[in-house]
Amino acid sequence: MAEQLLRQADNKVFIVGIAQESTLQKKDFPNKNGNGTYVAISGDITVKTGEEESHVVSYFAKELTAKGEPNKNFKALTTIMNEIVTVADVAQGLTEGEPTRLQCQGELSLNEYKGNDGEIKSFVKIQGKFSPQRYKGENFEADIKATFDIEGIIKSNKPELVDGEETGRLKVELYVPLYAGKVIPLDFITDVSVDNAGVEYLQENFVPRSSVNIYGNIINKSKKIERIVESAFGKNKTETTYERTREFAFDGGTLYEEGVHEKQIFDVSLLKEALAIRERDLATLKEKEVNKPQEQKDKGFGNGSANTAPQNKPTEDDGLGDLFGED
Template sequence: MAEQLLREALNKIEIVGFAQESTLEKKEFKDNIGKPYTCISGDITVKISEEETQVVSYFAKELTQKGEVNKNYKALTTIMNELVTVADVAQGVSEGEPSRIECQGKLTLNEYKGNDGEVKSFPKISGQYAPIRYKGEAKDFNPKAKFDIEGIVKSLKAETDKDENETGRLKIQLYVPLYGGKTIPLTFVTGETLPQGGKDYLTDNFQSRASVRIYGDLVNKSKKIERVIESGFGENKTDVTYERTREFIATGGTLYEEGVHKEVFDISLLKEALANRERHLSALKEKEKTDDKPKPTAGFGNGSQQTNAKTNEKQDDGLDDLFGED
């Protein structure tokens, strides 16, 4: 009997904007058995506004497992040769206007071992297909960065600032199942103002273990701040700093109800998916793992735990340690 795995969640990223910079290039690597292969890898930075960009990462092998030319590799080759970026125009490499492009991808994590021996983890947009040229009218061009994602609620809580003051927003922590029974943790926030009844809906329905779908805006802004320092003599000095903001703002969402929506995740399969993640993280740290189970964390509420109809006692599914605040 085939092993049961968590189904892959909806994980859709849409980026529309001007091509600002590209690091795509052809490279030669060897696979895990030493067989060489050619691929295209690198990033395309997309300009959404004067203060906002999004980086989309790409990787495509030249040949498929059947030995045929990979269509995505071929499309990325065309992009490498024809894409006009903001940087190209600024440096005089190309004339005219930067390319308007549309990118489709998935939200994943870039994880690696840092110099301190600890695993570093940052959100990453993985391009699913090669970018396509925007074919509409220039007047209708609308740069944007959107997400549409399903997941299992780990916790929902009020967001606080560095002084532990509530910001007025809610923080939604999800486990997002990926292909092959894998899962990753991702954090989203609501806007500072929610539609009438929005906060109550989230509090009542986005409880731990719930299967949900949320959508909204990807934000990656860098705001330039200049401060003039008056000099005691001679010229004044201008200090320049940048205020960077990266977050995923949920503008809407819904609960998948048991027995109503077929999209509800099988929660019993989550424990093994997270155990696989723990093994992955341990492999990154290059040390033996003595326990494949996730470390216990504080639980989030009891509202979503089912009860046994005969005994009225909580059923123990062994998943309590997986939910709650970090």
């Protein structure tokens, strides 16, 4: 009998904007078995969606599929790589014309690595699922966006605090099931447009162990702030700082209920093993990094196999107390 695993959650990101920068490259990568190399395109495309806002979408596509056949995504990504015109290209005089208008699809994932302090660092990234396409709509300005639509299991639901004071928004932590029974934790915040009645509903219904679908906007702003510092003599100097905001603000969602959303509800009894797999993967990452040369450290962590990882139990702060305690 096949092992039961958490079903993979719907996890969608949609971005429409102007190509700001591209680092796409065709490179040779070593095969995992150590024999030979394979060709793939790897890199990021930064998409500008506002005067002070942009979003990085990561791409990776092998030239050949597992069956040795040409990969359609590789072909499409090659075309984009060769033809894309970015804001950076135009600014540097490398090309003429208008920057390419793009529409991208992806999913939210985590990039995790060991920092120089020996601790595991984690940040959310947008992983492109298909090759980006040229914008094909009729009203580009109206269609510019960066949105997400995602399912998950509620880990916690708490008021947002800034300097110890509640902001009126809620911070919702989700466990998002991936492929092969894996899971990652992601944080979301209620959009400021959610009224008091909406916040009250979320507090009462979006409780730990609940299966939900939420959707909203990806915010990644970098506001430039310049301050004039007066000099005792001569010219004054200008100090430049940046005020950065990165969050996933949801403004709508659905609580999956028994008798209504039977197929969508996640089997929480399978979450313990998924979290155990995650802990083993992270432990393996820390062990492997110990013996790596310096130039190989601080590189991204995927979702490696749990088969060779040491057996580690989930830690106390992983939410298991809330999720699997007594009702």
